[in-house]
Amino acid sequence: MINGSKRIAQPIRWAMVGGGRNSQIGYIHRSAALRDQSFALVAGAFDIDPGRGREFGVQLGVDPQRCYPDYRTLFEQEARRPDGIQAVSVATPNGTHFAITRAALEAGLHVVCEKPLCFTLEEAETLREIALANNRVVGVTYGYAGHQLIEQARAMIADGELGEIRMVHMQFAHGFHSAPVEGQNEATKWRVDPRLAGPSYVLGDVGTHPLYLSEVMLPEFRIKRLMCSRQSFVKSRAPLEDNAYTLMEYEGGAMGLVWSSAVNAGSMHGQKIRVIGSRASLEWWDEHPNQLAFEIQGQPVQVLERGMGYLHPGALLDDRIGAGHPEGLFEAWSNLYYRFAMAMDATERGDGALLAGLRYPDIHAGVEGVRWVERCVQSADRGGVWVDY
Template sequence: MFNEERHLTSPIRWGMVGGGRGSEIGHAHRAAARRDGFFQLVAGAFDLDAERGREFGSNLGVAPERCYADYTTLFASEAAREDGLQAVSIATPNSTHYEITKAALEAGLHVVCEKPLTFSVAESETLKALAASKNRVLGVMYGYSGFPMLHQAREMVRRGDIGDVRVVNMQFAHGFHNTAVEESSPGAKWRMNPEVSGPTYVLGDIGTHCWQAMEMVTGLVPDELSCMRQSFIESRAPLEDNAHVMVKFKGGAVGTLWASAVNAGSMHQQKIRIVGSKASIEWWDEHPNQLKYEVQGQPAQLLDRGMGYLYGDNPGVCARIGGGHAEGFFESWANIYHRFALAMDAMERHDQAALDGLWYPDADAGISGNRLLECCVESADGGSAWVKF
């Protein structure tokens, strides 16, 4: 079970850039960070409208004088305080991630950034090196990776329960943008603007989630890929609202990834199926407390979160409540923020052993996501040619 007795000496003084009024993602960050008492929200630059951001932050309990008009003022002003920020989360549109993350790291802050980390592999590698030079955590918010049953799947692969991995099928294919919703939705509009979103839409917005889950669970190393992408709502071009990717991994395994916002009638359909030489496992985010386990020649099994037959010695499989009760999205995010806090604490104490034993979605997860997007664009623009990863 989850250890609620674990505490830090004092909560990490934490702030946000973006995530203001009406932001679902901003709320998810705040709810997750405060869940276990490891973070305390003390400052922020929540909105491009300074007065609206100040009002919003004050309503959250942040002192009005610590609700800043922009991130540069936030970082400079907090650096001058003895009780200033120690960490910041960045929940702004994609095009701003690099410059804000860079400024935060240069200000000596630990950073949690929304994905994609930046627009390019080169930019993300620059941020990774900067974080290392400053001895600071750089986490990327892949919030689904906190679900315990994904960590159970990871352990099953690692311990050989399914044999050698042969095939991985990944998909995140919803139907909510089956029409031109961006005409009336500001949140959708910027995601379909290449100047703000970057070189992709659905591949970067949702495809990277199941890609990161694949890497976390299987440990497979991509070798090359081929991608085709479409803009079924023509006004979205050159950004895709549907894409299919074929992947060859080093060692001989193969995979596919389907990312779509036009899968009419679908809610999420985020799934990952891993086929081994002895058995297969499958996880679906709409039923996150279960993991399918199918051994060749035996009846299919449905493993449930919180049960004693799981690999309980793996902290990632820990349940916050007993089996049968549902744990969901916010618990997954809280699990990730819990790991971010432990990493920040260990880094402050220069405890490399603790860091080595702790998994969390770090800069390398962000870099791999960027590499996926760059390779997919190159492949699709080259007539779905195979591209080295």
């Protein structure tokens, strides 16, 4: 079910804060946002160095007069234009997310923010209050949730194909930081600095990704309490962890486990989620995102393939190319970005019915990610005790 038509009548006038020339995540944001003609990049504050940011923006085709030295100037100047921006993406280090997102919301802009949304639950709740009061959309880039088979898993679980859900095993455990690479890598250096990264490293950086996948697949599940143990195997990273185990008890008695790690030596990515029911299990691995394993007790394993007609209609909605052709990260992010655009457009038009049926990682998902990290840190720092969620 390939849909090549435009999803909104006019593209959202859009800017970026951060995401400059050497930013991998900035390139992903732009590739995803521009793919479906849902956004038009018209302005930005792309770099902490104003001259470098201006040069880069011009290379992207942005008017040099709309390449600003900082986010405050960007918001102030664009507010004075009749064709000013409607939305902004925040692709900067974690420590800046709260201030930039708050300023954008107070300027009447929709926001797409990198995760984590901010450092503390108090800050997250503040952003939620401002967003709701100003009727603005906040999207959080849990990009893996845009893969089609996540929607398939959600539908199968809702239809009872797994039986009663007993366990959810999650991991995002790569090995690229098993040595102190931050000495030579600026992109890693800030991630292990509490001033810039916040109260955690891998819990917030990678652990929240499979956690959000579980929230998509199991929307009715609520965490009752959790306990966490975190380690700094590269000692110079302390007090921030490069490995953590989190055990969770859900309301109703199901159990969850999250392994968050950057020191799983030899692992490329290692992000997996396995949902285990009383009669069957599902497993998805982001290194093979076009396949979903369905394992019924006592029967051969089934591998469901992206794009096939036997899938749930919701899983086919995001097809961009026929079955058999592999789709990956850019397609997944694009699926989120067109949803962000549709939510922003529907909000502007007051289309509550469309908004009610549109799933995307929103301000509430951002708040829950911050809550989870905060509770994990509390548990670990008290010696790995159970804490109420």
